[in-house]
Every structure is written in C-alpha cells, then in structure tokens.
Amino acid sequence: MKLKRGILLIDQHDQHGFWGGKFGGSFIPETLKKPVEDLTNEFKKLRKDKKFLKKRDHYFKNYIGAPTSFVKLDNLTNQLGGAQIWAKIVSEANGGAHKIYNATVHALICKAMGKKYIVGDTGAGYAGKMLSMAAKKFGLKCKIFMGAKDIKRQKPNCDAMRKNGAEIVPVYSGSQTLVDAVSECMRYWVSNCDNTHMCVGSTVGPNIFVKICGWSTAQISRELKVQLKSEFKKIPNKIKLINCVGGGSSAYGFWSEFIDYDKKQIELIGVEAGGPKNSKLHAAPLSRKTKIGILHGAASYVCQNKEGQINETESISAGLDYPGVSPMHCFLKDTKRARYTYATDEEALNAHQMVTKFENLNPSLEPSHAFAEAIKIAPKLSKDTIIIVNSCGDAKKDRDILRERLGKK
Amino acid sequence: MSSLINQAFQNAKSENRPALLTYTVAGDNTKKRSLEILKSISNYADICELGFPHNTPIADGGQIQTSAYRAIKNGIKINDVFSIAKDFKSKKKNKPIILMGYYNMIFQCNEDKFLEKCKKSKVDGLIVVDLPYPENQSFAAKCKKKGINFIQLVSPTTSEIRLKKIIKDSHDMIYYISMLSTTGGKLKVSPKKILEKYSKIKNQNKSKNVVIGFGITEKTIKSLKKADGLVVGSAICKEISNSINKRQNTVTNVTNIVKRLKNKIK
Numbered sequence: 191m192k193l194k195r196g197i198l199l200i201d202q203h204d205q206h207g208f209w210g211g212k213f214g215g216s217f218i219p220e221t222l223k224k225p226v227e228d229l230t231n232e233f234k235k236l237r238k239d240k241k242f243l244k245k246r247d248h249y250f251k252n253y254i255g256a257p258t259s260f261v262k263l264d265n266l267t268n269q270l271g272g273a274q275i276w277a278k279i280v281s282e283a284n285g286g287a288h289k290i291y292n293a294t295v296h297a298l299i300c301k302a303m304g305k306k307y308i309v310g311d312t313g314a315g316y317a318g319k320m321l322s323m324a325a326k327k328f329g330l331k332c333k334i335f336m337g338a339k340d341i342k343r344q345k346p347n348c349d350a351m352r353k354n355g356a357e358i359v360p361v362y363s364g365s366q367t368l369v370d371a372v373s374e375c376m377r378y379w380v381s382n383c384d385n386t387h388m389c390v391g392s393t394v395g396p397n398i399f400v401k402i403c404g405w406s407t408a409q410i411s412r413e414l415k416v417q418l419k420s421e422f423k424k425i426p427n428k429i430k431l432i433n434c435v436g437g438g439s440s441a442y443g444f445w446s447e448f449i450d451y452d453k454k455q456i457e458l459i460g461v462e463a464g465g466p467k468n469s470k471l472h473a474a475p476l477s478r479k480t481k482i483g484i485l486h487g488a489a490s491y492v493c494q495n496k497e498g499q500i501n502e503t504e505s506i507s508a509g510l511d512y513p514g515v516s517p518m519h520c521f522l523k524d525t526k527r528a529r530y531t532y533a534t535d536e537e538a539l540n541a542h543q544m545v546t547k548f549e550n551l552n553p554s555l556e557p558s559h560a561f562a563e564a565i566k567i568a569p570k571l572s573k574d575t576i577i578i579v580n581s582c583g584d585a586k587k588d589r590d591i592l593r594e595r596l597g598k599k
Numbered sequence: 600m601s602s603l604i605n606q607a608f609q610n611a612k613s614e615n616r617p618a619l620l621t622y623t624v625a626g627d628n629t630k631k632r633s634l635e636i637l638k639s640i641s642n643y644a645d646i647c648e649l650g651f652p653h654n655t656p657i658a659d660g661g662q663i664q665t666s667a668y669r670a671i672k673n674g675i676k677i678n679d680v681f682s683i684a685k686d687f688k689s690k691k692k693n694k695p696i697i698l699m700g701y702y703n704m705i706f707q708c709n710e711d712k713f714l715e716k717c718k719k720s721k722v723d724g725l726i727v728v729d730l731p732y733p734e735n736q737s738f739a740a741k742c743k744k745k746g747i748n749f750i751q752l753v754s755p756t757t758s759e760i761r762l763k764k765i766i767k768d769s770h771d772m773i774y775y776i777s778m779l780s781t782t783g784g785k786l787k788v789s790p791k792k793i794l795e796k797y798s799k800i801k802n803q804n805k806s807k808n809v810v811i812g813f814g815i816t817e818k819t820i821k822s823l824k825k826a827d828g829l830v831v832g833s834a835i836c837k838e839i840s841n842s843i844n845k846r847q848n849t850v851t852n853v854t855n856i857v858k859r860l861k862n863k864i865k
Contacts (some may be wrong), residue, residue: 206734217702217729219658221779224756363664364654376657381780383756484703485655487729497677498707500655 193525195450199442199518200404207397208489210524213517216396217484222376225383230398232303237405245298250409253327254290257413258282260421260578265548266565273430273571275564276578277551278414280440285320287554287583288407288440289391293320295406296389297328303387309333310389311375313340313368313436314509314556315347315587317391322356332356335375337367340508347587365502368436368512372486392437393516396487400517407443410580415447427455428575430567433582434559435460435476435530436509438516440582445528453527460519461559463505464532471504475515476523476530485514491523506535506591507555509583533562539595541565542585554583555591603695603723604748605771607645608808608827616864617824618645620810621857622699622832624666625649625683626675627839628849633670634683635850636839640857641687641694648726648830649687651680651700658728660783662833665840677708678716685720697724697750710738714745724748726774732765743770750774753800755788766803774830775800777813777823783833786814790822797826817859824864831860 191210194202199209208214218226236242250256259282263275280288293310300308308330312318318334325332334351338360341348351358359378364370372390379388390399393407418425431448433441441460448456462474472478475491483492485500493501493513505511522528533541538555541562545551553561560579568577585592601609611618621644626633641647652667652675659667684696698717705713705727717725725747730738732751742749751765754776766773775797778788793811801809811823812830823829838856842849 215734216731217734218731219728219754220731220752221658221754221756221776223731223754223761224758227758363668369655373655373657377660377781380658381784384779481707484701484706484729486657489706492703494703494707496707498703499653499671500703 191521191524193449193527199446199449200401203397209517209521212482213490213520214397214400214488217487217489218396219380221380222383226396226398228303229299232299233398233402236299236302242298242302246295249294249298250291254284254294255282256409257417260414260417263549263551266545269548270565270568272569272573273567273575273577274573275568276576277581278410278444278578279551280410280580280582281553281584285316285323286586287316287320288410288443289316289320290323291406291409291443292391292403292439293317293324293389295402296321296387297324297330299402300330300387301328305385305387307331307382307386308389309335309375309378309386311335311368311371311391313337313371313391313511314507314554314583315340315344315351316509316583318356318358319347319350321389322351322354325356326354333359333378335359335361335371335378337365337371338362339366340368340371343591344508344587345590367503368508369500369503376486392439393442393518394437394486394488394490394514400488403439404442404446404518407439408446410440410443411445411447414444414578426576428572429456430459430575430577431456431580432459432461432560432564432577433580434510434556435462435515435519436473436512436556438519440580442516442518444580449527458522458528459563460528460530461563462530462532463507463510463559464534465504466506466535469504471502472532473503473505473511473513474532475513476519477532488517490514490517490520506538507559509556510559531563533559537562542592543596551581552585553581554585555588556583557581602748602771603693604646605808607695611645611828617826618810618828619857619861619864620644620646620648620828620830621835622648622650622830623835623839624652624663624670625680626652626670626673627666627836628669628843629673630675630679630683632849634686636853637683637687638690639850639854641691643854643857643861646695646697646828648697648699648832649680649684651677651698651704653701653704656701658781660781660833662783662836662840666836677704681716681720684722688721695723697726698722699726700728702727702730710741714741714747717747718745722747724750724772726750726752732761732768736768739768748772752776755779755796762800763803766800766807769807772808772810773800775809775811777811780813782813784814786819790819793823794825801827817856817863820860821863829864
C-alpha cells in the first residue's frame, strides 16, 4: 500500500472507489446507485468548470471570509517552553467552523443539479448549522438529522439552525448521537433521492461524499501554505500539523497540500476522542486498534464488536463522537504518512482551559483534543519546531458543557 | 437440478397465483419464538426470508429496525441465525429460506466462512442490501459456486443499462423495490405504475422470477398479484411488535396475517 505523489489524496482510489484497495467504496442500497452516480458525474464536471470554480472562490472569500488567520500563540509557547505553537483559526470562518466549506460546496452542487431540497446529518451541530446557513443563502429547503442526545448538548447550534429556517429531525434510535443521525439521513435520502440532495457532514460515507468534502475543506491547507511562505519566507524544516479527527474532514483539509512532503519535514498528527478517562466507549478507531468494517456506505476502521454490530461511543465532543472514520485517514495510517493518537475528555477540557487562559482564543471541545496533544509534546521539542494546531471550531456551542464541567460562565 | 427457490415459484404458478414471501428478523423477539413463527407461517408462505439483524441498517424502516433492535437486545448472534435456519430446514426440508442483511456482518464473519455456514444450515439464497452491482460480482460468483442463490435488487432508479447487466448476472430470483422508500413505507406509487415497471423487467428475461417488495400489506397485496412473487416484511414485523405490546400470542397472530395474505392472492 503506497501513497502516490503529485495526485490529490481524494483521487487516489481505484475504479471501485477504494483507497489502498480496501478503504472506502460505495456500499449502498440499489436505490441510491443512480443518485450517487449522477452526483459523481456532476462533481467530476463541476470541479473542472472554470465558472463553478470562480463561483466557489467568490463565496469562499466573500461569504465564508477566507483566508482565516494564522497566528503564533506566544503566551502558550512561553508558558510551555520548547516548540513554537501556532494556530490556524479556522473558527473565524462564517458560522464558526470549517464545516461551512463543505456545506457551501454542497449547496452550490445542489443548485447546479436543479434540486430544491437538501438534507444533512450533524453531531456537534456545526455541519447542520452551516448547511442551514448555506441553504438559506442559496434558497434551498433544508432538513437536518441530529441525535436526540446531541440536540440536548449542543443547543446553541440547534437554535441557529431553526433560525435559519431548517427543520431539525430528532433521531431517537440507538445511541441517539451522530452515528444514528447519519443512518437516519441516509434512510431519508433513500426515500426521497429523486428530488433531494444529501450532504454528508464529513469525509465519510460512499466514495463521492468523501471526495466532495475533502475537496471543499482543502481550502484550509491552501491558505496555510501561502501564510507559511509569507511568515517564514519558505516552508520551515520542522513542522507538526495537529488536528482532531472525528470523521476527519477538518484534518484532511488541513493536511491536503502537505501530504506530499517528507514526514521528517512535516509530520501529520491526528487526535481522536478517547472519551472519559478509563472509558471503553472511546471514539478512536485509528489509535485504539479496531478492525475494518463497513459503516454508512464505506469500509474503514470501525469501533464494532466481533459480529459486526457497531459499538456505541462516548465523547464529550459531539463532533468526534463517531465509531467510524474517513477511509482516507485509514489509508494515511496504514501507509504511515500520518500518526494517530487520542486525548481523553479530561485532557481536552484541561487543554481548553489552558488555551483560553493564555490566549485570546476559544476553541471548541473538538480542537481542544488537538491542543491537548500540542500541549503534551511541545515542551519536549526544540525551539525551531513549528507546531500548528487547526482551531477548527469555536466553543460558543459548548457553553452548557463547559459551564457544567469547568464552572465557566 | 432446479433450485428450491425456482420450484417454489413453479409451484405457485401451477396454482395460478404469485408466490408469497415473508420476512421476519431472526431472533425476534427470542430465538425460540422466532423459530416457532417461522415454522408456523411457512405453512402458508412459499419462501421465507430471515433477516440477520444489524444495529446500523441504512435501508430499513421503523418496523424492521424495531424487530432487529429487539433481537440484538435479546442477545442474538450470527450463529443463532444459522441455528434457527438449520432447525427450520430440518423440519421443512423443501421450504426455501433466504437470509437477508447487511454486508458488514458477512465481512466480519469472512465471506467464505459465512457461505460455508449457509451451506451447512441449508440456506437457499442470500440478499445483501448494501452490496450492489457491480461490486457484488465476486461474492455472487462464490454464492453460485456453492449452489446458493444471490438475489439482487432492482429499484425504480435503476438505469436501463444497469438493469440489463443485473438481469444477465442474476440467478433465479430478482427483487424489485416498488418505490423510493425504506422498508415499510406507505405505497406511494399506484399499483398500475408498479406493474408497468415490473413488466419491463420481467420481459427482459421471462425465465427469471421477479418479486415485488416494499409497501405490501393486506390492503395492497391483491392489486399486485400479477407478479411472480410478493414480499411482505414490515407488516409482519409490526404485528410481532403489536402482539408483544398487547401480551398476545405472536405465533398465532402472525400466522393469521400470513394466512389472510395468502387468501387474498389465491
């Protein structure tokens, strides 16, 4: 299994849609075959269409607010000693998280295909909030599927979705979290695929959804590359790009432009959700040894039992609380291009506390997992090492959890 | 030699009626009860589909999901599914049984091992909901080699080209999904339209048995009786749920439904 150079990772799959011959694919009911094929053809056309690209860039700049800033976290660096800690503040994007890139592109595709309805799934509520924003902006009717448990713990984002005119469909089956929301969303699409477009919230699902999402979030690394060059005159010799990984959309976007670099120069580190300390219900399929399984239309490492029933997971961050992961990250793991580890709920909370104490930054619980790893390794590294954390979401949505766990106002 | 599945269709044809196919979830609501239900309804059904329950079903509606969750909660394992099938076949040698479920369960068991177990428990056919053409070709070939029917689905969205290829590649039976829906949805397309599409599929190769499923209930079954076979699943699972809630005898209640369904297509 080998990574190819000079070809985007989203395109490094075989004719059946598998990365490395075993991750990905399209395990879908017959009913979805045609809609998925149509979408695949449309995307193939659009991504090369100059007019479409111009439109995308226009909305990325004027609607999303690209580029988001790239800053050094001086106080945190001084406090920890060792490596320099930098952050790419993707949470500055309109809506407060990286999910807006995928949502905007899906809304544009939906329009291009002449469909008036769009549906999506959400865990932390960001994917749903952004899709509802984009739907409103482009005049589409929108339904968002969300686990009943997530609706309770991510109230601010739910309020935003409703304000944007989207209907939130609560999902009560199974663990009532993201995994069930995705299932329910797919079931809805099976029943309405003739007039409805589906937006999968991360780089998961049948092959084409992995590609569209990765293609959209890749904007993050394109910006970062330019910013690195203008800050350091060239791409520095020792960089570590740290990102949280749930489905893996922000991590793919953050790394896309840097995958071709030697790992001695640019190390890619993914941080999964370890769940509460000592919990066995972690959402960390890459770093805590799981087997390959088929979930939501794709083969990836999946938290599951021997029989193939999908495990319940547990994490303080709804956005990482998912038993599967992007097939592209499985490929990056097996080719050893990226390293994956996990942070527990407690470590993420501590990291959040530390970052907000020293910096004028308010990362949500998802990127707080990435900050936890940065805080852990920075003191052991040399001063010329550049750690960059993707601060991919802001913590406004987490205010209830933070109040309860940290007594924050 | 003709497969048991083929024989079941021939048999129904000789009686000038469609074959009746039932779907129940293995282990719903207990292993023992589900075997009893299966044995009892097979007195009226021509072919029995037995679902192996999965906790993340992406194409099932509420009724079947409920049945599957109930079975999993009661501890049903894949080996229990095979033992139900085996016990059933030891009593009803000539009644075809089809296992139906999602690919991850087969993948975790290992394809070859899974088929070996099917063979040992005398399973006649397999339906894998999330393994469409052409990705299913190698698995379908393995099934054929073992004398197990791999049954493919066709839906209203299936293109002409795909339809031709699927039919060419198919074994004895093809499953036509009546409408865009998960299982158990309300029949939102007129029976006339469904039968029009059905004839298109049937006319491509008359030797294949084509059944219609999704949205078939006591109310709708009669209107579709021109088909080679009709599948009723959610209506049966719903009755199991109702009987459990009312603390009534599931075996009797479900059998009565199947008996009534059969009478409507005679």
